[in-house]
Amino acid sequence: MFKHIPPYPGDPIMSLFEAFQKDHHPRKINLSIGLYYDNENNIPVLECVRRAKALLANEDKPHTYLPMEGMALYRQMLQETVFGKDSPVLRDKRVATIQSVGGSGALRIGADFLKTYFPGSAVWVSDPTWDNHQVIFAGAGLEIHAYPYYDELTNSLKFEQMLGCISTLPAHSIVLLQPCCHNPTGIDMSREQWLELIPVLQQRRLIPFMDMAYQGFGDGLDEDAWAIRTMANAGMPFVVSNSFSKNFSLYGERSGGLSFVAASEAEATTILGQLKAAVRRIYSSPPLYGARLISTVLGTPELAAQWDAEVAQMRIRIRHMRTSLQQLLQHKLSEAAAGYLTEQRGMFSYTGLSAAEVDRLREEQGVYLLRSGRMCVAGLNEANIEHVAASMADILRA
Ligand code: LMR
Numbered sequence: 329m330f331k332h333i334p335p336y337p338g339d340p341i342m343s344l345f346e347a348f349q350k351d352h353h354p355r356k357i358n359l360s361i362g363l364y365y366d367n368e369n370n371i372p373v374l375e376c377v378r379r380a381k382a383l384l385a386n387e388d389k390p391h392t393y394l395p396m397e398g399m400a401l402y403r404q405m406l407q408e409t410v411f412g413k414d415s416p417v418l419r420d421k422r423v424a425t426i427q428s429v430g431g432s433g434a435l436r437i438g439a440d441f442l443k444t445y446f447p448g449s450a451v452w453v454s455d456p457t458w459d460n461h462q463v464i465f466a467g468a469g470l471e472i473h474a475y476p477y478y479d480e481l482t483n484s485l486k487f488e489q490m491l492g493c494i495s496t497l498p499a500h501s502i503v504l505l506q507p508c509c510h511n512p513t514g515i516d517m518s519r520e521q522w523l524e525l526i527p528v529l530q531q532r533r534l535i536p537f538m539d540m541a542y543q544g545f546g547d548g549l550d551e552d553a554w555a556i557r558t559m560a561n562a563g564m565p566f567v568v569s570n571s572f573s574k575n576f577s578l579y580g581e582r583s584g585g586l587s588f589v590a591a592s593e594a595e596a597t598t599i600l601g602q603l604k605a606a607v608r609r610i611y612s613s614p615p616l617y618g619a620r621l622i623s624t625v626l627g628t629p630e631l632a633a634q635w636d637a638e639v640a641q642m643r644i645r646i647r648h649m650r651t652s653l654q655q656l657l658q659h660k661l662s663e664a665a666a667g668y669l670t671e672q673r674g675m676f677s678y679t680g681l682s683a684a685e686v687d688r689l690r691e692e693q694g695v696y697l698l699r700s701g702r703m704c705v706a707g708l709n710e711a712n713i714e715h716v717a718a719s720m721a722d723i724l725r726a
Pocket residue numbers: 341342360361362363458460511
C-alpha cells in the first residue's frame with residue numbers, strides 16, 4: 329500500500345540540529361539552527377516568562393479550547409507589538425489578526441489564503457531566503473521565484489537589482505520581505521531603501537508579505553517594526569507574519585501571528601472570517617499555553633517592561649559576539665577579513681564559507697554552521713568564541 333512513498337531526504341536546518349544533538353564531539357558548538365543561547369550556553373527562560381508562569385500556576389485555569397482565531401488578549405497585544413500602540417490601522421480596525429502556530433504556521437495559513445483568493449499569483453522571495461519559505465509556499469501550491477538580494481562578491485545587498493526586478497512584477501504578485509534581521513544573510517535594507525521600495529509595491533499593486541521572526545534582535549522592538557509601520561502609514565494592503573519564538577525564547581510553544589492589513593474595517597472582518605475557516609479546516613484552534621504566557625507578560629506593564637529589557641540584553645549580547653568574533657578573526661588573519669559580522673544584524677551572518685569548508689568545520693572541529701555558510705551568531709559565547717575563531721581562521725588560511 330505505502331511502497332510508492334519516497335523517503336524524506338530531511339530538512340537542511342532540522343537535520344543538522346538532529347546531527348548536532350547526536351554528536352559526541354567534546355567541544356561541539358551549535359551555530360546552525362536559529363536558537364538564542366545565553367553566555368552560559370543555555371537556551372534561556374526569560375525572567376518575565378518565569379514570573380508569568382508563576383502567575384498562571386496560581387490561577388490554575390482550565391485547559392479549554394481557544395477560539396479558531398486565538399486568544400483575544402494575545403491578538404491585541406500582538407497587534408500593538410507589531411504595529412505600535414498608536415497605529416492608525418489599529419485605530420481604524422483595519423487589521424485582521426489570528427494567533428498562529430509559530431511563524432511557520434502564519435506563513436502557511438497566509439500562503440493558503442493567498443492561493444485561494446489570488447490563484448494566479450506567484451510568490452517572490454529573496455535570493456537567498458530561509459529554506460522553509462520555499463517549502464511552505466510550494467506546499468500551498470504557489471509558484472515561487474526569487475528576486476536578487478545578496479551579492480556574494482561584496483557580501484552586501486544588491487538593492488538596485490532587487491528594485492529593478494520587483495518593478496517589473498505583475499499586479500498581485502506576492503513579495504515576501506523580511507523587515508529586520510534577514511534570514512539567512514543578516515543583511516537588511518536601510519530605511520532609505522524601504523522608502524524607495526514601498527511606493528513601487530504600492531503603485532504596482534503587489535502584495536507585500538512581511539515575515540518578522542526576529543523583532544527586537546536588530547535595533548529594538550519598535551525600530552525593527554519600522555518598515556511594517558511605514559507600510560501601514562502608506563495606506564496599502566499587506567500581510568504580516570510574526571513569531572515570538574526567538575524574542576520570548578518560547579520556541580516550542582509555537583506562538584506567532586498572521587495579520588492582514590485591509591482597506592476598511594468591513595474588509596478586515598471578512599478576511600478574519602476566512603482565516604478562521606482556514607484554521608478550522610487545518611488544525612481547528614491554536615495552542616493555549618504560549619498565548620497565555622505572552623499575553624500575561626505583554627498585558628502586565630511591569631512584565632512588558634522587563635521583556636523589553638531582556639530582549640535588549642539578548643540583542644546586546646549578539647552584537648558583542650559579532651564584534652568579538654570579528655576582532656578575533658582580524659587578529660588571526662591579520663586583515664579586515666570579517667567586517668561583514670558587524671555590518672549584518674540579528675541572529676544570522678552569512679560568512680561566505682563554502683559547503684566544503686562548513687563540512688570541515690563540523691567534522692574536524694565540531695562547529696556546526698548551515699552548509700550555505702550561515703552562522704547563528706547567537707550560539708557564540710565567551711567560552712566557545714576562541715575555538716570558533718581559531719577553527720574558522722585555520723580553514724580560511726588553508
Ligand atoms: C532557522 O532559520 O534556523 C530558524 O528559523 C529555525 C527553523 O525553523 O528553521
